[in-house]
Amino acid sequence: MHPSDTNLNNPTPVISIRGLYKSFGDLQVLKGVDLDVFKGENVVVLGRSGTGKSVLIKIIVGLLKPDKGRVNVLGQEVENLSGKELDALRLRVGFSFQNSALYDSMNVRENLEFPLKMNVKNLTKKQINRAVEEVLNAVGLKEKMKQMPADLSGGQRKRIGIARTLILKPEIMLYDEPTSGLDPITSTEINNLINEVRENYNTSSIIITHDLTCAKVTGDRVAMLLEGRFLKMGNFEEVFSTDDEQIKSFFNYNFIT
Amino acid sequence: MSHSKSRHHIFSQGIDQYFTDVYNAWQFVLRFFREAFKPPFHFGEIIHQCYEIGCRSLALITLTGFVTGIVFTKQSRPSLAEFGATSWLPSLISIAIVRALASLVTSLICSGKVGSSIGAELGSMKVTEQIEAMEVSAINPFKYLAVTRILATTITVPILGLYCGFVALLGSYFNVHAHEDTSIISFFENGFSSISFLDIYTSIFKSIIFGFTIGVIGCYKGFNASGGTQGVGRAANQAVVLSMFLVFIEEIVIVQVSNWIRYY
Numbered sequence: 001m002h003p004s005d006t007n008l009n010n011p012t013p014v015i016s017i018r019g020l021y022k023s024f025g026d027l028q029v030l031k032g033v034d035l036d037v038f039k040g041e042n043v044v045v046l047g048r049s050g051t052g053k054s055v056l057i058k059i060i061v062g063l064l065k066p067d068k069g070r071v072n073v074l075g076q077e078v079e080n081l082s083g084k085e086l087d088a089l090r091l092r093v094g095f096s097f098q099n100s101a102l103y104d105s106m107n108v109r110e111n112l113e114f115p116l117k118m119n120v121k122n123l124t125k126k127q128i129n130r131a132v133e134e135v136l137n138a139v140g141l142k143e144k145m146k147q148m149p150a151d152l153s154g155g156q157r158k159r160i161g162i163a164r165t166l167i168l169k170p171e172i173m174l175y176d177e178p179t180s181g182l183d184p185i186t187s188t189e190i191n192n193l194i195n196e197v198r199e200n201y202n203t204s205s206i207i208i209t210h211d212l213t214c215a216k217v218t219g220d221r222v223a224m225l226l227e228g229r230f231l232k233m234g235n236f237e238e239v240f241s242t243d244d245e246q247i248k249s250f251f252n253y254n255f256i257t
Numbered sequence: 258m259s260h261s262k263s264r265h266h267i268f269s270q271g272i273d274q275y276f277t278d279v280y281n282a283w284q285f286v287l288r289f290f291r292e293a294f295k296p297p298f299h300f301g302e303i304i305h306q307c308y309e310i311g312c313r314s315l316a317l318i319t320l321t322g323f324v325t326g327i328v329f330t331k332q333s334r335p336s337l338a339e340f341g342a343t344s345w346l347p348s349l350i351s352i353a354i355v356r357a358l359a360s361l362v363t364s365l366i367c368s369g370k371v372g373s374s375i376g377a378e379l380g381s382m383k384v385t386e387q388i389e390a391m392e393v394s395a396i397n398p399f400k401y402l403a404v405t406r407i408l409a410t411t412i413t414v415p416i417l418g419l420y421c422g423f424v425a426l427l428g429s430y431f432n433v434h435a436h437e438d439t440s441i442i443s444f445f446e447n448g449f450s451s452i453s454f455l456d457i458y459t460s461i462f463k464s465i466i467f468g469f470t471i472g473v474i475g476c477y478k479g480f481n482a483s484g485g486t487q488g489v490g491r492a493a494n495q496a497v498v499l500s501m502f503l504v505f506i507e508e509i510v511i512v513q514v515s516n517w518i519r520y521y
Contacts, residue, residue: 061393087395101390104381115394118401168394 013038013072014172014204015060020069022055029055031228033069037172037204042194044207044219046239048250051225053208054098057174060206061095062086074171091119094165094203098177100157102149108160109145112136116167135163138200139193155186162193166201173197173205179214191217212251226250285477289407292400299405306409310371314417317366322421325362326428329353334436343437344447350429351448352456359422360415360460361508364467367414368500372475375406376496379479380489388480403480407472414468415461422460459515466511467504474500 013036020033029052037043045053058064059071062078071078076089102111112132116123123131136142139159149157158178165173178194179187191214197203207218215222215236222239224232226246232239240251330350337343379402382388391398430444439447475496482492 058389063389063392090393090395093393095390095393097386097390099385101386103387103390104385105378115396118396119394164390164394 011038012075014074015206016070016072017056017060018070020056020059020071021067022052022059022064023067029228030066030069033225033228033230035223035230035233037206039204040198040202041220042198042205042207042218044209044215044222045225046210046212046215046222046250047225048210052228053225054176056225057095057176057206057208060174061090061093091168092170093172093174094162094168094170096158096162096165096173096175096178098180100149100161102152102157102160102164104149107146107148108136108141108152111149111160112164112167115164119168131167135166138166138196139163153186155182155189158182158190159193162197166197169201170203173201173203175205175207175209177209177211178207179209179211184213187211187214188217190214194218224250281481282473282477285403285480286473288399289404289473292397293404293408295400297400299401302401302405303408303412306405307413310367310409310413311417313374314363314367314370315420317370318363318417318421319424321362321366322359322424323428325358326350326354326425326430327432329358329425330429330432334432346433346437347429347439347444347448348451351426352451354422354425354429355452355456355460357508357512359425360418360464360467361504362425363414363418363421363464364471364504365501367410367417367468367471368504369497371410372471372496372500373493375410375472375475376478376482377489377493379403379406379476380482380492383480383482384485384488399480403476406476407469410468410472410475411465412468414471415464418460418464418467455515455519459511463508463511466507470503470507471500474503 015035015037017033017035020030021028022030033052033056035043035045035056045056047053055064059066060073060078062081065079073089074092076085078086078089081089102108103114106114109132112135113128116128116131132145133142136145139162141156141159141163144152144156144160149160152160162173162175162178173194175194178190182190194205194207194214195218198205205218207214209215219236221233222236223230224239224242224247231244232242232247239247242248330346333346333349334343337345337349379388382402388398388402391401426445426448430439430441433439433444434441478492478496478499482488484491
């Protein structure tokens with residue numbers, strides 16, 4: 001799917017951010033961020049560490065409050081939502097954490113069952129089993145059902161983290177550094193999984209990363225976040241071939257390292 | 258830079274931080290009462306936590322209670338023997354154990370074992386984003402993690418306190434029996450003749466307050482842990498130190514109030 005196609009077919013964005021500001025003490029992290037994500041689109045937010053990429057997606061799910069600006073997700077203003085409304089919205093938005101954030105006192109199966117049992121009432125054991133098997137098949141880790149998170153590799157933990165969000169069938173996926181700390185082969189597998197999730201679950205996604213391969217493989221559009229603002233937005237080639245010195249130095253540094 | 262920093266603090270950074278901490282802890286307690294009586298109620302998790310807390314502390318409480326009973330009896334005997342009053346031993350020991358020692362010893366053990374464990378567990382969940390993961394899955398982490406644990410300590414510590422008192426009296430009985438050949442029935446009859454219902458109610462009430470304190474402090478420190486693994490250690494350590502300190506303060510206040518009730 002090409003991003004321009006999605007934009008033409010679905011002019012209303014599923015995520016719309018306008019004039020977003022956020023600071024922590026004296027440190028201003030976001031300085032007026034604007035972003036639209038359209039249905040079925042994967043938008044990659046690229047940038048150096050500490051530039052506020054993760055802060056951006058935490059604001060989208062209401063984990064952090066912005067100082068200023070407007071965040072609209074699936075037609076709802078996040079700032080104005082009550083606790084119950086925010087919870088209802090969160091069920092439609094999956095969040096994959098940088099370090100997977102699996103519950104380490106539960107095995108893989110319990111990790112996957114937990115959000116389902118807590119949010120969907122009157123499910124039979126059979127329905128829960130089917131849902132667990134379905135998401136484990138989707139991430140290709142059916143045989144790991146009884147293992148504890150501590151026994152999994154980094155890549156497997158990421159996959160289970162993604163499976164845990166998929167079990168609630170989200171419309172939007174937010175990936176925080178999905179390939180960080182992984183070897184190139186596992187990174188490729190995760191990149192492919194992100195694309196498969198979009199195809200099979202019809203999700204729209206924001207992918208936070210500083211991994212250029214991940215950006216190129218998964219992103220319909222790439223937004224370059226530097227010094228609290230999006231300096232450039234477009235497809236990977238457009239952003240990559242920019243004349244902006246800051247962006248060029250980011251790409252050069254990443255290729256060297 | 259120093260000018261801009263000083264503008265943010267009313268007094269010094271340390272004093273401001275202390276008052277902010279007290280205010281946040283108070284808000285944490287208020288939130289507990291707001292959330293505890295609102296559905297959904299996680300009864301399964303409360304029972305699971307009660308079991309965990311009880312099992313985790315039972316062996317240590319049995320040993321400590323038993324040893325306390327024996328040692329306290331052994332140490333009191335010579336002083337009473339000087340006045341030929343060793344027959345008062347059961348009464349003296351029962352008063353000490355029921356009024357003070359059982360609840361205090363249990364609470365101090367639970368502060369160390371349970372408080373640190375809650376602080377470390379929740380602290381670890383906080384720094385590894387597991388608490389945030391619950392939040393984004395539309396699960397209220399405060400209700401699922403904090404309310405259940407605070408209720409569990411509030412229920413379990415009084416039960417453990419009663420058990421500790423019983424074991425301590427049993428230890429005391431073994432020592433008395435070894436010297437005076439007293440039967441267990443006469444030991445307990447003699448002992449409980451000096452105990453009033455006020456003593457028992459006060460002891461249970463104290464244990465409830467201590468249990469609540471241990472749960473609140475453990476959860477508060479865990480939920481506010483930051484700074485990686487070091488932060489987890491700090492949260493566990495602070496949970497123990499602060500809950501022990503508060504248990505002693507509460508002991509003094511409750512003893513004072515119960516004495517007023519007793520004598521006026």
